[in-house]
Amino acid sequence: MVNEDKIREVYASNREKGFKMLMDSFQEAIYNYIRRLVVSHEDAKDILQEVFIRVFKHMDRFRNESSLSTWIYTIATNESLRYLSTLDHKRHVLPEEVQDELIDKLRASDYIDYENDLLVRFQEAIIRLPEKQRIVFNLRYYDDLSYEEISKILNVKVETLKVNYHYAKEKVKEYIINS
Amino acid sequence: MNKKFDFEQVGKKTPYITPNHFCEETQKEVLKRTYDVKRKKRLMMLLFTGLAMTAFLSGLLFVPSFYENPTKGGVPNEGFTVDGKGNDVSDKWIKELSDEELEELVNFSNNDIFLN
Numbered sequence: 575m576v577n578e579d580k581i582r583e584v585y586a587s588n589r590e591k592g593f594k595m596l597m598d599s600f601q602e603a604i605y606n607y608i609r610r611l612v613v614s615h616e617d618a619k620d621i622l623q624e625v626f627i628r629v630f631k632h633m634d635r636f637r638n639e640s641s642l643s644t645w646i647y648t649i650a651t652n653e654s655l656r657y658l659s660t661l662d663h664k665r666h667v668l669p670e671e672v673q674d675e676l677i678d679k680l681r682a683s684d685y686i687d688y689e690n691d692l693l694v695r696f697q698e699a700i701i702r703l704p705e706k707q708r709i710v711f712n713l714r715y716y717d718d719l720s721y722e723e724i725s726k727i728l729n730v731k732v733e734t735l736k737v738n739y740h741y742a743k744e745k746v747k748e749y750i751i752n753s
Numbered sequence: 754m755n756k757k758f759d760f761e762q763v764g765k766k767t768p769y770i771t772p773n774h775f776c777e778e779t780q781k782e783v784l785k786r787t788y789d790v791k792r793k794k795r796l797m798m799l800l801f802t803g804l805a806m807t808a809f810l811s812g813l814l815f816v817p818s819f820y821e822n823p824t825k826g827g828v829p830n831e832g833f834t835v836d837g838k839g840n841d842v843s844d845k846w847i848k849e850l851s852d853e854e855l856e857e858l859v860n861f862s863n864n865d866i867f868l869n
């Protein structure tokens with residue numbers, strides 16, 4: 575469990591130390607989240623760096639209205655979506671083609687364990703979800719965030735998120751059974 | 754074909770692997786791109802402040818004496834040249850500055866109580 579108060583306290587007295595502490599606390603979870611969205615390690619690495627540079631730049635202006643975690647997840651989500659949108663906007667391709675590209679990366683990339691076929695197919699199923707459902711599924715299923723936290727990150731009503739998560743789970747299940 | 758699927762079969766596992774020392778390397782890279790850049794900027798600001806102060810004090814010392822002692826007896830005053838070499842050097846220096854540095858310099862001069 576990340577102690578956000580402690581991070582804030584250390585940051586107030588020593589910014590560099592506080593920032594390092596913040597990275598130590600969130601880096602792994604945020605990397606895994608980004609990685610599940612963009613698949614490639616290299617892309618996830620670049621996005622992760624951008625996320626923390628943004629955090630660094632705006633840390634002083636960050637108000638304690640939301641939690642650090644929610645704020646960092648929001649930045650990570652925006653940065654990942656920005657990256658994914660460059661994939662379709664630059665070449666004017668459909669979202670399904672972006673999904674195809676992500677699945678191609680999943681099937682042939684470095685730093686992926688192909689020993690367990692079910693795990694790979696499970697990620698394929700997640701990639702095949704509509705973008706919003708994919709994000710909700712990742713945040714809820716893997717990161718254990720509450721609907722209230724996800725609501726703050728995505729600025730979507732809790733009820734809508736619950737419906738999205740339900741459909742996402744059904745679709746993932748269906749994909750695994752039929753693939 | 755597996756007709757039944759339980760999420761427990763997968764749990765929170767993914768096939769994604771993180772390279773060794775990835776966390777340390779990322780931290781190093783981020784700190785290089787944040788704190789090191791900030792330190793360099795601060796150093797540049799100090800340098801520019803020093804230069805600006807020197808230029809300002811030089812102006813205070815030499816400009817009044819230039820107006821008070823116009824060239825006498827045909828001896829040219831070489832202490833102050835508007836289009837002299839000094840201007841070329843400063844022009845060149847300004848050209849070499851990045852947009853970011855120029856912006857900082859402008860911000861600095863706008864906030865400087867001695868210049869305004």
